[in-house]
Amino acid sequence: MLTDEDDEFADAGAPAPVDNGLVDDIMESRLRAIVYVARYHGVDLDRTELRLVPGAALPAPADLVVWLRGSGLWAQADYLKWRHLLRINSDEPVVLLFDDGSAAILTGIDRERGVVFLRDPRGAPNELPVAVDEARIRQVWSGEAILVRPERKDATDREPFTFAWIFGVLFKEKGLLREISFAGVVIAIVSVAPMLMVMMLIDQVLAHGSLNTLVYITDMFIVLWMFEAILTYVQQHCVAHLTVRLDTRLNLHMFSRLLSLPIDYYEQNPAGRTQYRLQQIYQVRAFVAGQLLGLFMQFFQLLIILPILFYISAYLTWLVVAASVCIAVTIFLFLKPLRAYYKRVVLADAEKNTVLVESVHGIRTVKSLALEVQQRRAWDSKVAEAAQLRLRAMRLGAWPAALTIPFQRFVERGVMLVGGYEMLMSPGSVTFGSLVVILILGSRVSSPLVSLVRTLQDLEEVRAAVHEIQIVLDSPPEVVNIGRGLRPNLKGAISFDDLTFTYPGGKSPAIRSLTADIPAGTMMGLVGRSGSGKSTIARLLQGINRTYEGYLKIDGVELREINLPHLRRSFGVVLQDNFLFRGTIRDNIIASRPGLGMEEVVRACRLAGAEEFIERMPEGYDTFIEEGSPNVSGGQRQRLAIARALASDPRLLILDEATSALDPESEALVNANLRRIAHGRTMVIVSHRLASLLDCDLTMVLDRGRLIDLAPHTVLLERCDIYRTLWFQQNRHLTQGTAGALPAPDAVAAQGD
């Protein structure tokens, strides 16, 4: 059932198998087994994607699972028993992890003979699998296995976020729900049953003066109360578990969806609105796990209470039920208008939140431009709008609450009057005891209905909240099949072939019919006026926008065919404004390559010109960078970002105005290193300052998305008007005759350093 290929593991991107050293051999066996199984499902794994826990000798099953999942397969580490093995679908290979750390591939099962067929992943491709029975396998294997399948189509992660999805998650916890319901039923019985005793108490004990019965009833009461207390505790315990599980699932789902959204989404949606929308998830969770579950419990009680009431007096119970139905109908009539209002309330709140988050994020600009007044005005108007809408919604919501009061009061007190009348008119039909019980239990018929009112009202708000969450979580992800695609070993040759690209919603193309070839290892400058499409080229290269026409190839492979994470890992990108995470300098630099050694970190920092200031810091590489990196200057942050991009030693490095925020001295430092940085990789450097591109092998000149010229500096000076104009605008002190021969002012500065 498995196909053997001669080049079985040849292009797994791995070093040749190591035989010197047991650990290496065992490690190799694990990795080969995983690669084999993935290949069986049509996925070529890339070993650089295997993230090992630093310090661990062997990849743990969890590491292997993460690796497989990251490559678009469904994978799970599990403990299996022999009888499970025999039941496995024998068409798909399974990886068994032996006790000594090595691995085998289960390739077939013979249930009649009671044997499984195992392959040694280190064996030759044409080696036949060995039949192994239970006794033999038990000596080396205690049950650890990794199951792999093609990606599940029904994975809940891909499903739209709806109430059905949330309930799907909830109903996965069948055991907990069963326990909660069981406790609910018993609590309902235990709390309602004493009412019958109250009836006895009034009718018999008080009427006939039977002290014994009173003592007996008291004992029963005490036992039932204790029982109820214990059950309530158990039920709360289960509810807490259920809430936490639901919460965890929601959180995991939310974040993984968030990370899979394309940059386009973030550009089109303000951060504040996204944040607000996602916060709604907690409201939804509280509603489902709190309110809805509570309501469910109350209806359990109703199921117990109603038969008792009917038993005591069908006539009075019908009155109670009729009044309760009136309550429900009143509420029903108000539902639709309330729904419309709450939708507007949620929208207004989101708008309000956008202003808040924008002000907090942009507080520096707000302060320095003295925009406080404008921001406050914007905030005030949003607050007023939201408040007004909420007020109107609440006012409308007050109507059903008020209109239902007469019915509620009738259930609570009116029934007593009717019952009294009954007692007077036909003595014996209703006892005094049963009237008291109907009064007490009758209000418990209406209270679930009143909660229903509240829940239905909230449901409107929650429905609107689910809709808000949907806007974020159900936006199309960046690439549907993120794990698929080719994983070529990139060298960095770029070729544009009649490339045209228009931003979604854009009127005219940002790049028009661009055709050019950039050999691997080229240091290429990219210049042009503002808006000419320089950053767009950088974005296209990173696969941020993939809806272009024509071809964009890296090493001859069309970019859209390449596995996206693989592509981005082969790239380093430094933008004009870079984000540093909270953590030490070292953490930031090794962010994309956990486990990178200190030497590599220092090398990257030296290349980026960051070494000197890091060493001057009191804690050096362990200096903690706070949120928003206030403790490093703009120029220092930029150099750290360059170091971070260099740490992974990318084949292709894109610097988009990376040095424009630097002071002349730091810029000169980085520029002086550009040649060394570019060594062994392709570089695309976008810069407004042409002088910093003098070292480039080629410079591409763009204008309104068109390629104007592609040549070295001296050639461009001679033949490209746009380039010449830009150059002399920036270097007025140079005359046309001498320009080409002179090195850039920055380069001079750097040499003097």
Ligand SMILES: Nc1ncnc2c1ncn2[C@@H]1O[C@H](COP(=O)(O)OP(=O)(O)OP(=O)(O)O)[C@@H](O)[C@H]1O
């Ligand atoms: N995210 C976007 N959505 C829509 N249009 C965009 C987007 N980014 C850029 N554009 C448009 O595409 C064109 C090229 O923009 P691009 O950012 O590539 O220019 P640039 O050469 O990098 O300019 P600058 O030197 O100012 O950075 C511009 O007309 C711009 O308005």
Ligand SMILES: [Mg+2]
């Ligand atoms: Mg730009």
